Amino acid sequence: MSTPVPAGSGGAAPPSRPALEVRDLTVHHGQLRAVTSLNLTVEAGEVFAIIGANGAGKSTLLRTIAGLHRPTSGTIWLDGTDISAAAPEERLVAGVALVPEGRRLFPSLSVEENLLVGAHRRRPGPWTIERVYQLFTWMPGRRRQLAAQLSGGEQQAVAIGRALVANPRVLLLDELSLGLAPVVVRQIYALLPELLATGMTILLVEQDVSQAIRIASRVQCLLEGRTTLAGRPADLRPEQIEAAYFGMAAAARR
Amino acid sequence: MIWIQALIQGLLLGGLYALSACGLSLLYGVMGAINLAHGDLAIIAAYLAIVVIPIFHLPGLLAFLIVVPAFLVFGYLGQRTLIQATLDRGPLTTLLVSFGVSIVLQNLLLQLFSADSHSIDIGSFVAASIQVNDEISIAYLSLGIFVVAVVVLLALQLFLSRTTTGRLIRAVADDREAAQLSGTRYRHVFGIAAALAIGTVALAGLAFGMVSSFGPTSGSTRLLFAFEAVVIGGLGSLWGTLAGGIVLGVAQAIGAAIDPSLGVLAGHVVFLVVLAVRPNGIAGARVTA
């Protein structure tokens, strides 16, 4: 398994605590091992993308970071604090917010009620429901509509808004593009810089590799729960990524 | 004319059934728990009233001042301990443990209070009624219970739709994991929902105890009727529960008017017919568990 070393940032920069760190994480689904001894470091203020095929363990990883899964071994660190034992609701208060795969809005609640739930234990910060309404200009007019009646793209926007209003330090985005038209996906990804501008760190899982490479400052590729590639998109050749994604050892050695 | 009397009696009885059913419906809607001890808890509320009335020198009608708060607390604590433990182990465990609790409670009541039937004494109010004409009279007590039922349903509806906690209850009911991701302490929210549900059960039990006599095993029929009201009305809708309660009450009243021993059976038949013909009930939500 080849793991190209990312171009180093040099010894001159002062050491800063990573926003999110995953150390030696192993997660099981029953008897199936979904993630094996995984290490991951996300620096503050960057966009970090995890790519890989279906079943590679990406969503399991994100759900475990958010607290919905208990890992078999390993630890998770937020801003230098060990949050491995915290319940999901407490991790939100600590500063980790997950926008889950499939949106998972509350279907019988309205758009505004969904946002209100997201905000009920919000941390101090610039994001409010009003600011979310400014980000998504169509939303205020539809605030009383039931979440179940929205289109996929609109639901994705509300789901992101619901996570934003809690003012997380680290925003986890799980498969944003799933089930959405490419044009909608691009619109949503176009919003990321505004999120970063407020001091957020973003860790996202994405099946669409080209989309991931376009917006991430660093990527890590998973296959069957293990890291097969990590580095800056600029440093990685397409064949390397392809090989790591599909697990063709021969191609990787080409 | 006896049919009009039966109709009115059935309508008002429907209020009692709706009051009895909304707790069952709430617990199931929010946490997916079917409480087979539901009816027995109502009966315990009635027994508790009989015990505390002489101690606190309360008039019968005010027994709820002690019993309902006690049950609100008991509901919250019960959820945080026993019910949550069963939920963590799966729906089968919840069902079986609640059934076990039901049987144990009935047999305990039998040991403590004997098989004698009791009634909550509310003095002459029990017989007070409005005489509409020669053949139709409306009992104040039944009317009062109906009004209380509607008020309780309204209050529950407002609580769920207008308050923060109510919103959290609805969110948790929709998607517990997503609610956790939004910071919801869901066990606490479950506790509040359970407290409300058990509180309404207490009210229903007190109402029943005033209107009728009860014994240690009366809880079983209470459960069956509450359940029938929920299914006839349609799962997932509080107002559907009122409609279901009324349909059940009317069916039983008309059945009883035909032959006194046919009342309960008429209700069962209507329930089975609804199940056969329109399993989603009047208000029509899905019935899958």
Add this chain to the structure above:
Amino acid sequence: MTTTGTAIGRGEVLPRIRVGRSRRPRRATPLVAIGIVVAFAVLPAFVDAGLTSKLVDAFVLLTMASMWNLLAGYAGLVSVGQQTFIGLGSYIVLILAQWGLQPYLAVPLAAIGCAALALPLAWLLFRLRGGYFAIATWVVADAVQLVISHFPSLGGGTGAILPGVAGIAPATRLAWTYWSALGVAVAALAVAYLLLRGRLGLVLTAVRDDEVGARSVGARVGWAKRIVFLVAAAGCGAAGALLILSQLNVLATSVFSVQWSAKMIFVTIIGGIGSIEGPIVGTIVYVLLQETLSQFGAWYFIIVGLVAIVVALWSPRGIWGFVASRIHLRPFPVGYWLFVEAEPAGDGGPPPGPEPPAEGDA
């Protein structure tokens, strides 16, 4: 079962796997089982009538518990209304005896009659799931009881006496009842065992693990559940037939009482849901508790109930589940085992040794 890790086809050896019913081929079990049955069959010659009577009750309870276990532990159908068929079984025997049939011959007819009546009931009840299905079964039992109580010829609300047995000597009657009960219990266990070892068992296990997945691979889930529902109805019907034979009378409110469901559920929970052996263990424990706690009167049932609740919370597989996970004894193997017979090369292979089949909660 593949190994984890990246490339398959890097020359790693896949383990050889054998699929089997049990660790060692169990040739002894059928002989032991037959021996036990024969021993029970000749037992009345050596013990008094009181003990024989209690054994009849135990066999009846074992039958009911096995049927409930089949329903809840394998088909995922939690019923608190099996007393419908217990009562119907009793009354079918009563009616046939009133028409002149020898009551003991009516036992299989009661079973068949109940299975027939279960078919339309299944159509109705299967519209509900989970807890709502459970309560609906209870409603049906109550409704049937009310209907039957309406017929004076069946005793109305005060009960009826079983005709056709007056001419038989009490000792002979007890012996026939005993052997009938033993026969029904053995039949119930045998039917359950054979059903579960067959295709039906496979379908049910798949359903228990993932119903949607099972349907998507074509498992005939509805058909499997219906068969189980009918078999359980027949078994409880036979149990009801035995009740009226041993008590010589029947009272609607008692034979249709939910307390029967309570007994069979408590017995199965304590013994262990989801295994054939569970109800056997549970019945033994229940009878022992009944004997030792009889001095406390009705409190013993409360204690049994509390024990069942505690077991359901802390040892969901019951006593047998607890024991079986420690000693690898499976007199009635209905699952499959995977035996790994070669160590794989490379890293991260499956752990060596047999992996027990998933016999989890329904």
